[in-house]
Amino acid sequence: MRSRRQRIPFVISDDYLEYPRRRYGMDHERYAWSILPRREKVTWPGGARIALWVIPALEWFPLDMKGQPFKPPGALQTAYPDLRHYTLRDYGNRVGIFRVMKALERHGIRASAAVNAAVAARYPALLSELVSRNWEIIAHGLDMDHLHYEGMADEQALISKTLALLPKVRGWLSPAKSESHRTLDLLAEAGIEYVCDWVNDDMPFRMQILYSMPHSSDIDDYAILVNNHHDEDEYRDQLVDQFEFLYREAETQGGRIMAISLHPWVIGQPYRIGALEAALAHIMARRGVWPATGAEILDAWKAQRAAQGAASA
């Protein structure tokens, strides 16, 4: 049964079958190809098996957001003015974060807060709370409506403006993990030491410029509870399963990192915070868990890589 009527075909040029980057390793220069279980073992301070890294994101979604070049996760949704989503996101900054703080303080866990510069500028009282707890601040872009992308206007100025509104930071998490081809270069020039946008590894690794830290897009309250519609018990189970596997793996492969990405407007709801508390209680009941900030984990990792004489991860 061959068709008689043919649609007018698109034409594929023959260079579609040429592969100039078909070669050993990656198809770009940002970092080298590296196999996780074949690296030298890392030992965390005190002989810990797991470095526990908690990263609450403090976000501000402007009421007039444009969503360019795409809408980030959690973006406003209705016609202007979308009060319902604007205020629910802001709930995290007013209420949710303080439930998260309490849950962490019970175990003496200091977090790395990924902070939109807009949050620091608009809510200096919140910034003081973070600083007074000796948390690490990670720059999380200007706000959730300033993404980084090819063809954007003056990315360098955006980065400068963002960093000027924040205390001195070492780490960067782009809003929605968005980057242009120049983002890493511009961040390095601005004094940033590590980025959290790449989710290809469970450990830090050396990029061509900067270091990558394994900030998770999987062990993430928004991904599990909001995007996947799993319930609170399932969220807790997934954190526990992640931890238990890494804990076992660390026995033979060396120290691992358990990264927990949080959005206080999601996990900070009264009916949800207990799931995080239960997972943390499970994790902290184990021996060999080292709660640390991203910068502390990176320092411990770098010191050992230097001792091992490794040029790259």
Add this chain to the structure above:
Amino acid sequence: MKRDPGLYDYLPYHRRPKIEWPGGARVAFWVAPNVEFYELEPPKNPSRAAWARPVPDVLNYSARDYGNRAGFWRMMEAMDRCGVRGSVSLNVAVCEHHPEIIAECKKRGWELYSHGTYNTRYLFNMSEEQERALIQDSIDTIRRASGQKLDGWLAPALTYTERTLDLVAEMGLTYICDLFHDDQPAPVKVRKGRLASIPYSLEMNDVIAYNINLVSPRHYAAIIKRQFDRLYAEGEESGTVMCIPLHPYLVGHPYRIQAFEEALAYITGNDKVWLATGREIARHFLDNYYDAFAKAAHPVRDF
């Protein structure tokens, strides 16, 4: 464009020649890990964008790279512990990019079959010559990297032309994983040659479970067990096929791999299971049942 793909006749599930698998097994069980390479900046195909976000899509690119750096190795160990060989649905450029992965597959006697060159190069709109060149690349690359003859095919990112399956049959492949119409193998009607459709399953595929149906890891394990239980029971009447298609970038995460391994161990704990590769299932079907199935099928008349 056609109303009917024209690739198979109608054959009701309960009125077929009885399939007997080697050793009296009820289910031919195979695991098909998709070992893929997605390009950061692929050329454009007018029918499909490679990335959900503008290039460079750092989040989605790096999420897939995770499979090769971390996920593959955990998946491989879980399969080793259960004594399951893989039939790798391979973007063949992985032979150049990550030969360490190919070396592990060879060491274990895993089958390598073609999933195109890259998962970011689509067949949509290709000319016949272009498509032939791409299939020939797979035949040559897999031969060179592993010494294996290429037998199986799953189109890259499930993209096709009307002639894709005709060409893979003509070029000497014996089976395809592209049709989802059955729980037993089936003849595929192609211009030339004998081609078998081997059940591959989108329902059991971790990319569908995790990225489309958004299930939890423990629920994924539960549906694998349920799927197996039913196919095992039905396999008493006539042999069935169960495939678990995997993507190391998904199943290889710490919070997912343990539940998967438990489901795999559940299946291999049954005695009437044939732990096979895609190639072995296709060979058994082509040698013993292809003709009888083709003869028993009812031609479909368009109206």
